[in-house]
Amino acid sequence: MRTNCPRDCYDNCGIVVRSGKGGRVIVQGDPDHPVSRGTLCAKCATAYNGVWQDPEARLATPLRRVGPKGEGAFAPISWEDALAETAERTQQVVDERGPAAVLHTHYSGTMSMLAFMFPLRFFHRLGATEVEPDSICNLAGHIAWTYMFGTSVAGFDPRTAADSSCILVWGANPSHSAPHMDKNWLGDFDGSVIVVDPIRTATAARADLHLQPYPGTDAALAFSIAHELGAMAAFDTEFIADHVQGVAEVLPAIETCTPEWGEEQTGVPAGDIRQAARLYAAGPALLWAGQGLQRQPTGANVMRAVGLLPALTGNIGKPGAGISYLNVAAAMLGADFDELSGTSLAQNGAPKVNHIGLAAKLENPERFGALFSWNTNPVASAAEQDRLRSALCREDLFTVVADCFATDTVDYADIVLPAASFLEFDDLTFSYMSPIVGAQQKVREPIGEALSNQEIFRRLAGAMGLDEPELHETDDVLIQRLLDQLDLGLSFAELAERGHVYLGREPVDFFADRRFRTPSGRIEIASDAATAAGLGRAPVPTADAREADGIFRLLSPASQWRLNDSHANDRTIGRRAGPATVTIHPADAADLGIAHGDPVRMQNSAGQLEVEANVADIAPRGVLVSYKGRWPKLEPSGANVNVLHEAISSDIEGCSAVHATRVTLELAQG
Ligand SMILES: Nc1nc2c(c(=O)[nH]1)N[C@H]1C(S)=C(S)[C@@H](COP(=O)(O)OP(=O)(O)OC[C@H]3O[C@@H](n4cnc5c(=O)[nH]c(N)nc54)[C@H](O)[C@@H]3O)O[C@H]1N2
């Protein structure tokens, strides 16, 4: 049988399964899938045949807490009891303090459409407060590019690379975060590849040109590339006249940002800045702006500055040109995700809080009386790990966690609800890079009594006496409606037979009409909306200063071996990935008397972490690298890198600037 991988990943691989022993299935790559071409990445191939099908590791029944919060001591209970207790205690909070005192946090544990979005109907109807999910990941970039291009979710179709001469990958690391796009798409590309990343990633090492700026200096870099493009007369004056607003407001700054100035600000040699301008100007050129790029204090400004390059050279809205941040083609082409998530059910304006500062809000007993966490593992992934843990210890915070596994977050729950995995129910998948929709087929029975997210929240709505028909629609109806909206002319069974389908035979170009969904209909370099949000009318050539002596800047991007914190509890993966490390520049290590393999301690106001030193020259001096994705409770120190994640916002208040974490570093004795 065919199915598709719903992880939070650019690739969205096709899968074939064969039946294995004892109700298990053997999970492999689908040879007919254009992105993955018959193989799965090492992490998913391992974990899907490992921990995801391990009945010992999976949550099999609902649980009720029997020990102190955080300890993870539970007794099994029936679904009926779990839902009745959850309904009663949630209703109590609603009655006493209003529905907004119920907080729910969720993200992309699974991104299959129904399991990802349908539960929102319940929370919208309830009137609960939502933790804005993107504020831990990519919200600053979304807001910035929406001001500029009118949308941040219309990306280029990777198939259009056949017409490109250059792909500029800016602040993404596909060698980890999109391994099949990296190997099969970038790897096959005939033109030039430029990578802009403070880390010499595997993608950067293979590129024609690697620009290695100091973190947080990308706006200065973009302006100096723009300077060189101007000097080469590579601006598309006709495109600018017809489709771009506000160029005059950035030209004076561009004029002063020479490549030599850029080198001073960013550490990138002026010659490389000139070379990048030449390769990009040859065009048509694609720009892929990563999500890591904007997790910086000036992240929104950086995104707008980087967006200058396609705007000034007209590299958008024609074959082989374009921009991609997130490409949610299914939504652009008809899938009504507002309907699926029931936004119209929200009667109180769907209140939100952001991730950064969440621990402080959660520890305040006046603010929230109940917490639901589903499809996410904030104790592992969110900021201020120590502070969050103590907030979650509040006895008066009724906490419900739905997950497939007994995560660190589960350990703080009053009630635990076992979620079925993607192998265990039907759904639809989409990629946030390629315009592909896939069938997620039920290929095996659920482990124990696990239920899909959508079934969990249908039943909970029932237990709470909420009877709006939208809260009880069945998966069959929801799936068929999405297929109809996408106008594919396929039933689920037909799609499942094929595995996946491209939305559009030819490469899709969402900007072909060059009508941008901004207030002016043009690309808005200068934006009144941005001014209103306190961002500045136009991007500016900022560069974060180098840290003071003794302070290091810590990057903690996507790990090769884990998908966020998912798969971290797979033993084989744990063995292959080895212990947690921090990569230190050899000169910095020498200064501190640190040798490869030494235990070292990083520390800041949020907490401290001991890991092993990996001495290697992959990032500029003063920059440390320690990949995200470990389960705190499986680490010797009981913490992961987010114990160091201070509540620093980007220029969009409350959005993560995790890649600007600052720490001290020292040898840890014994
Ligand atoms: N230091 C540092 N921290 C980061 C980042 C970083 O770059 N550096 N990146 C941030 C980013 S980009 C993101 S997106 C967040 C992600 O952070 P999280 O959203 O917390 O991601 P995971 O830790 O993988 O947690 C997802 C959980 O969903 C569960 N799950 C999987 N499928 C299902 C299902 O069908 N139903 C339910 N109920 N649960 C399911 C998984 O078992 C897993 O425990 O982390 C952020 N944290």
Ligand SMILES: Nc1nc2c(c(=O)[nH]1)N[C@H]1C(S)=C(S)[C@@H](COP(=O)(O)OP(=O)(O)OC[C@H]3O[C@@H](n4cnc5c(=O)[nH]c(N)nc54)[C@H](O)[C@@H]3O)O[C@H]1N2
């Ligand atoms: N294997 C694996 N794949 C994943 C994930 C995972 O955890 N593991 N997570 C998934 C999720 S949720 C997301 S959001 C995506 C994220 O995937 P990406 O978009 O690739 O983002 P990151 O991995 O956070 O960071 C990418 C690169 O940005 C660089 N970076 C950091 N700061 C700066 C800066 O100031 N300037 C520049 N130019 N670069 C900078 C980092 O060095 C890093 O190499 O990946 C998804 N895919």
Ligand SMILES: [Mo]
């Ligand atoms: Mo993310």
